[in-house]
Amino acid sequence: MEKKETSQQQLAKIQDAALMEAQNKFISACQQAQGLEITDNMGAAFLAANVVNSLRDALTDEVMKRVFMPLMNKKIGFLTDRDPSRPTKDGKAITPYPVDVVRNCIIDAAFIGLLPTGNQFNIIAGVMYPTKEGYTALLKKIGVKYIIQKTPMQDISEKCAAVSCKVSYSFNGENNSFSIIATIKKDSYSSMDQILGKAERKAKKALFEYITGCDFGDADEQSGMPDIDDQTSTQQKVQAKIEKIRNSGKEPDRLL
Incomplete structure (x- = not known):
């Protein structure tokens, strides 16, 4: 005699079926997004809107709470600047991002081909930013082969490090290289590995922008937004160094 399913078991089956349907919708929408060339095709805007709607339809509140919210603030998922396990300097508790913000960021990430796993993006100030990964x-x-040579330089200030990055790449038969000077916000706890990692991200970002023409913005990943005063001070010091180099008759590398 077969055992009759309990109401809880029936509910679990319904929920699992709903999750599977949402997963299929999400995968389908992501695949559609990969076929779009928004920057080169104005007509694709209509298709883009359809993809966004499909992603939003798949990422219901229930799906977000059961699948994606548990990934927030974990390396296996994606990091944010609102991690409850890292209270503010004055000891205040931090409230994590709500479902709506996380959903929008996942949609933005999925639209350009990033996954909500493997720390491929961070959420900073409520905005999605691609990470080094x-x-x-x-x-x-997109099939780019590249090598990045990173050379630490003299710090610009106590709060700003500088790393020279030479990027050599091969893409669609083109072999070329360029250099940037990556400026990295730091503090007394910053290790050289962390500084070089952030410099590598800036170099990869510059390479991706050069090849595709797509700029997804910038932020100091895995930390809060930089202070405006610090940023202004850093820019002034960088500009002063550029002028010093130019006065010596040399041409400065690109700065980021």
Whole structure:
């Protein structure tokens, strides 16, 4: 005699079926997004709107709470600047981002080919930013081969490090290289590995932008937004160094 399913078991089956349907919708919408060339085709805007609607339809509140919210603030998922396990300097508790903000960021990430796993993007100030791992994935998808040589330079200030990055790449038969000077916000706890990692991200971002023409913005990943005063001071010091180099008769590398 077969056992009759309980109401809880029936509910679990319904929920699992709903999750599977949402998963299929999400995968389908992501695949559609990969076929779009928004920057080159104005007509694709209508298709883009359809993809966004499909992603939003798949990412219901229930799906977000059961699948994606548990990934927030974990390396296996994606990091944010609102991690409850990292209270503010004055000891105040931090409230994590709500479902609506996370959903919008996942849609933005999925639209350009990033996954909500493997720390491919961060959420900073409520906005999605690709990470070093994210740009690695994006460059791999379009078939770019590259080598990045990172050389630490003299710090611009106590709060700003500088790293020279030479990017040599091969793409669609083109072999070329360029250099940037990556400026990195730091503090007394910043290690050289962290500084070089952030410099590598900036180099990969510059390479991706050069090849695709797509700029997804910038922020100091895995930290809060930089202070305006610090940013202004850093820019002034960088500009002063550029002028000093130019006065010596040399041409400065690109700065980021």
